[in-house]
Amino acid sequence: MRSVALFGVLSTFIWLPDAIAVKSHDFKTCSQSGFCRRGRALAARAEETTSWNSPYSIDPSSLIFSPDEALVSAAVKSSLYPDIKFSLELRIHEDGVVRVLMDEIDGLKQRYNEAADWALVSDPRLSKTINWTTGKKDLRAVYGDKKDIELVVQYDPLRVTLLRNKKEQIVLNGRGLLHMEHFRTETAKETSEEVASEEGGEGQEVLQVENVRAWFEGDTEDAYWSESFSSWTDSKPKGPESLSLDITFPNHGHVYGIPQHATNLSLPSTTGESPSYSDPFRLYNADVFEYLASSPMSLYGSIPVMHAHSADSTVGLFNAVGSETWIDISYPSEKSTQTHWISESGIMDISLLPGPTPEDVFAQYARLTGTTALPPHWSLGYHQCRWNYVSSEDVRTVQKRFDEEDMPVDVFWLDIEYAQDHKYFIWEPKTFPDPVEMTNDVAANARKMVVIVDPHLKRTSDYPVYQEASDFGLLVKPNSGEGEYEGWCWSGSSSWIDHFNPASWDWWISKFKTTKLDSGFSWIQSTEDVHIWNDMNEPSIFNGPEITMQKDTIHYGGWEHRDIHNINGMLFHNNTAAAVRERGDIPKRPFVLTRSFFAGSQRISAMWTGDNLGTWEHMAVGIKMVLANNIAGMAFAGSDVGGFFGNPEPEMLIRWYQVGIFSPFFRAHAHIDTKRREPFLLDEPYKSIVRDLLRLRYTMLPIWYTAFRENSVTGLPIVRPHYVVFPKDSTGFDIDDQFFIGSSGILVKPVTEKEQTEVTVYLPEDQVYYDYFTQQIYRGTNKGKHITVPAELHQVPVFIRGGSILPTRERPRRSSPLMKYDPFTLRVALSKSGTARGELYLDDGITYSHQQGELVWREFAAEQPSRKTTRITNRDLASSKPDTAVDGVDLVKYDPKNAFAKDIAEVRVEKVVVLGLSSKPGSVKVDGKGTELRWEYIPGAAASEKKDGAAASVLIIKDPKVLVTEEWAIVIS
The missing domain is CATH 2.60.40.1760 (glycosyl hydrolase (family 31))
Structure with a gap:
């Protein structure tokens, strides 16, 4: 959400809808x-x-x-x-x-x-x-x-x-x-004329130094003591x-x-x-x-x-x-x-x-x-947002429509209009008379709410959050160091909490308690299913220089805002996350989305790329920005699907969903002046295309969650540009329009140009790549190779790198928590040498029990012990790597039969799909069991063959009756 033009006095704001362009004159060069x-x-x-x-x-x-x-x-x-x-x-x-x-x-x-x-x-x-x-x-x-x-x-x-x-x-x-x-004093200036009055000797040397000083610093005091x-x-x-x-x-x-x-x-x-x-x-x-x-x-x-x-x-x-x-x-x-x-x-x-x-x-x-802490599992699903869903009934209706159209969604969002007079935590009683009941209705379908809490506090005595902060002296001060800094934002006349003041931390945490405090305000009209969106935390100040806070305002310790400006937003979302985590009796992983961030923000929050436009150019650059943030450690990143501003035509919206499903953070969002564009409003065939895309995201959630686990331990990006995966391939150093997802072996090339029906994809190695949907084989070379593949509107180019095993869940559900006990499908994409590997990480996705070893972490591998035999195995990784399981926590006491593993003990692998076998098997069995499994073989090209565009051979093993949490081997001979 973005500030509006501010005219007049008091809290009169006028939105100018034709002001659709960056106002460069608002920002310094x-x-x-x-x-x-x-x-x-x-x-x-x-x-x-x-x-x-x-x-x-x-x-x-x-x-x-x-x-x-x-x-x-x-x-x-x-x-x-x-x-x-x-x-x-x-x-x-x-x-x-x-x-x-x-x-x-x-x-x-x-x-x-x-x-x-x-x-x-x-x-x-x-x-x-x-x-x-x-x-x-x-x-x-x-x-x-x-x-x-x-x-x-x-x-x-x-x-x-x-x-x-x-x-x-x-x-x-x-x-x-x-x-x-x-540091110097304004009056203690020695002029070159004074030095020049001395003749020869030491004075001449001083003059020479003065001349060099003037050369080095400039011969005038340029904006030393004030600046306009x-x-x-x-x-x-x-x-x-x-x-x-x-x-x-x-x-x-x-x-x-x-x-x-x-x-x-x-x-x-x-x-x-x-x-x-x-x-x-x-x-x-x-x-x-x-x-x-x-x-x-x-x-x-x-x-x-x-x-x-x-x-x-x-x-x-x-x-x-x-x-x-x-x-x-x-x-x-x-x-x-x-x-x-x-x-x-x-x-x-x-x-x-x-x-x-x-x-x-x-x-x-x-x-x-630090690394990205494991987020709540549901936060990797689809988030539906706009500025604004206007009432409790609006939220209920949107949820109903998603269910009627069989479209999965995990989170519904509320922007600033939920808050009475933009006093955050205080619901507007006319439009949201039953916030707890509304949240419970959403939670009944295993979904969550995210509600915005911005940093500006309306300066009025009937707003208890502001009044307490003022009474306790927790607000940023003007340059005099006395009183409270005042600026203008959505609330009108506003003040800002100084989160650099340690006294503000516990106080802020107390505001999110869902039970009444002995004294002071707490958010009792909320539940633990409400998570938080921190916007405007740069901070955004409508009447401030460059739409932000004056640099000479004073923070805790006497520091000027100029010293800490880029850190300011991080403290706000860090303290908000601590508040969400600690609001209940059992700590639960918070989800907090932040717009402003700094180094270290990745330890707690997700980010998005801000108020983008519904244009093809913004769609394309959003991919680059998400990659750049992943390089800088801020891995839980995404850009608003559809663009915040504008009304994208169906083609653009489809392509943006194709970008969104392959972003770590996946949210659709829109400005208050845009037309409603929830995916269920689309005409056919566009609606069905988006439904399939949403389902693909949910199918791949195990892959995304496993990538987040790896990032939480190693810091490796969740979405990776070519130079990260192939650091010696100079052809890929500039590539930023295609990327890999974690260590999964998935290569994605989103379409970001209008009316494209095919795209060029770069394959950086002499390895086989399989089209995710058609199983067609493509082969790179040692020097890299460009291939052209079809990309009609319903198609997004996605490839599986040979040597990868992908665990997916294929059963459509309304939300991700409902998938907890669903069976898995394993896609085994054989390398040119006939091998493959993949990982699966699972935990309860909600609490911190994973840090005590309540988790499942498995490795799937395909090997060829002989030319005519392929062996697919499942083994426990946490037992062999207890020091790198999750969040850097030492799990030396890890028990493979932990409570979470017991809870999902009956979760099975319902299908195994093997791509690239060289010939039809004669037998497919679980090692140690004599019963032949049910299977189907579709002839095609082998992984070892160089047949670009040919369909790979496909072996489908149907319900092998093997469990995710147990070791086993499937022998193909």
Whole structure:
């Protein structure tokens, strides 16, 4: 949901329906941002000066090593400001990650240094095997299992380089753009004219330093103490405090990450020759109305993590900074990348992720900021939303229509109009007179409700949530530090809870209790079947600069909003999730959707790509944005099916559902001014096509849930671009319109262009791929291969990679919880060598009992012990891998006969489909049982054959009467 234009006084809002375009003038460009302007100007001057060296250096005599030498600190000085003190600290973690910190010491003020406290899941464990070598020019450490990683810290000028096998991977300050603007007073300025009055000697040297200072910082004070944008003036009582740093990847020609931006996965250039964009990529959480489908503009969330990739290795960096940040990217050659990071405030706190594989980088980042916690199983189903379902009866009618049309759905959503005068938690009695009964009616069909709770609180004494927050002093303060900050949002005059204040946490949790408190407000008109949508939490403020909060407002601890802006939304959804989890007697997994997010948000919430448009371009870029968020750890991601704005024609809506069913988060949503477009309203044949798509999503829920389990342990993305799966295949480094789902072997190429009837799909390897629906075989090559496949409106190109086994549930149900005891079908897609493998993870999908070992985790495998025999087996994985079962919890006491396993003990495999056998079997039996199974064989091509487009051979084994929770083997001979 997006803010409207604000006119007049009090709470009079006027919606202008013809204002359907991003208002670029509402948001700054780099040239309108003082600190970005200063950072770019420094880069331009350095580029023009071939002899330029950074003024920052290390005093070798100041080096201090910790007892285990994993931590070393040193004093840093600037030749231009010898009286200003800085410190550098280097920490090498157990997994090889290098954390580089730099701060101003004994300055006039303190720089914000708490961003990592919010982002990191815990304090990283330091290595115990580091040995430093101190030389005349640098400090070095060689480490790693193979002693192939080297960290070199050059003293003068300061330069930090990470190498692997003597090859530079990441370089900090290699271009000399490091600049930590030190604190100063506005009146303490020494002019160059005063210095020039001295003659010769020391005075002349000072004059030379002053000239270099002017060159380095600029010869004028550009927006040091205040800055204007539109009608706003941003006071800067601390003066200039930006941090500029160049980070180079000398041997990596592609970079990914830094969401959220509507652009290609492989990030385009912003400087250099023929840049794709004229402005840097911006990280500044913002409510951008109908954003462009290709732009470096900041959007709703910010994750300052970047991957750099080549065929030789993958590395990454995480920049723990919560202030506005601009990032320039250039590619001086096909094999190298230069980046320039410019942040408004904060310390330098950068973690270098050495890789060398994508899997390693994901694991290293996950150890820093955490992984996606296993979500409730039902949240992977279909979510139906619009702004707004207008009444309790409207919700009931929508549910009834889904059931009448045999369309599965798990969740119904309510936008802001459910709340009386937009006072969240308070139902509008005229339209929602029976919220508990309405929720119970939905829950009777094993479904859930999601209700919006935005961060703005209506400033009125008859709203108990606001009044309590005001009485307890829990609200953000204006720049004076006194009273309450006031802005305008849906509620009219509003204030915002300061979630950085620890006193707000338990108080916020208490608001979600579904039983009456001894004192204070609680949401008794709610149930545990209501989950939460946090929107507008950038925060969005209609009458604020750039539609957000003034930077000089004050948060807990005296920090300015400028210091923590990008972190703000994360604290809101984290505390909301804690509230939902703890509202009942038994903790249950919360579902919270957030629009604004930061590094670490993945530990608790899902996200969506915001207020997109119903256009083909937005459909296509939504795929790229979801992939980018998965690269940055925010895996539970999706974009609104159909587009938030507009009225997509049936063709576009069908194609968008084809995109949605293959997104981790799957929700249809629409603006209040759009026509109703629930799928049951479509005419035929469109309605039946969407019904089939919804059923396909539910059929594949075991695959999605298993992928979430893997992500919760390894940090590997749930949807994976080609470079992640095939890191050495350079042809795939730019591909972002097709992707793989987890480790399942499913390859998807959604159709995102109008009137397409066929598409080109890239196969990256010499392996067989099976069309999921027709079982046709396609074969790649060692150099990669493009194939053309049919893609009529009812078709979505989906392939099973040879060597995969897919567990699915094929029986249509109204919602996912009703599938709990349904049998499974196994699709065994043989590789060219006749083997296959797959996993299935199950738990109750609701509670945290899985962390105590209440789960089922199985491995299915197909092997060929002899040329004419194929053996399909099922074994317990949790017993063999107790330390990596779920959520990183050590399950050394795992019991295969745990309560959950007993609960589903009778769940069986009702069908096995084997693709690509070389010949018709003579016998199909369960090992140890002499009874021949019922089976059918359809002749076709074998997995070992190179017959593009030919139908594969299909063996269908009917009801082998084997159980999911028990070990068995089916022998095909």
